[in-house]
């Protein structure tokens with residue numbers, strides 16, 4: 001909870017609990033980082049669907065949190081990379097994220113809207129670069145595009161307002 005500060009921290013904990021209870025969020029991947037037996041980071045990937053006539057397997061990364069005193073030490077990066085590796089091994093094609101455009105591109109994410117992936121709710125043009133995608137397989141981007149839908153929980157509009 002300390003990752004986001006007290007007030008927003010409660011909201012994020014509620015979001016994680018709701019997603020873990022949401023059958024439409026499955027399949028999901030939940031990874032934690034520990035230090036000396038203490039939980040210091042968490043990442044969650046849940047089901048996403050691209051509305052396309054071609055079959056594509058997709059997930060969305062949300063949320064990612066690292067406890068305040070461990071931020072900037074590589075924990076977030078390690079969780080993102082491990083998650084992407086596991087998703088690639090399980091055959092996932094695309095991973096989406098709505099997040100800091102200064103953080104995620106170093107892991108291979110790029111702006112999604114211009115590649116034909118519309119977010120569940122319109123993203124303001126000044127935040128367009130916060131809606132990102134990464135292909136875990138060659139030949140997906142450029143051949144498959146469409147509007148993205150998430151789990152029932154993440155499909156709520158409050159999660160798409162910057």
Ligand SMILES: CC(C)(COP(=O)(O)OP(=O)(O)OC[C@H]1O[C@@H](n2cnc3c(N)ncnc32)[C@H](O)[C@@H]1OP(=O)(O)O)[C@@H](O)C(=O)NCCC(=O)NCCS
Pocket residue numbers: 003004064065066067070071072073074075076077078098099100101102103
């Ligand atoms: C954002 C967050 C997940 C990053 O995890 P982390 O373990 O602190 O990050 P790492 O140590 O892997 O990476 C640190 C790098 O990311 C950069 N970084 C951290 N937060 C950033 C942000 N919000 N925007 C841009 N860059 C950021 C750091 O400047 C650092 O850059 P460097 O490697 O060039 O020095 C973590 O700081 C956090 O939980 N923050 C509060 C919650 C939050 O904002 N979560 C939303 C993520 S979309």
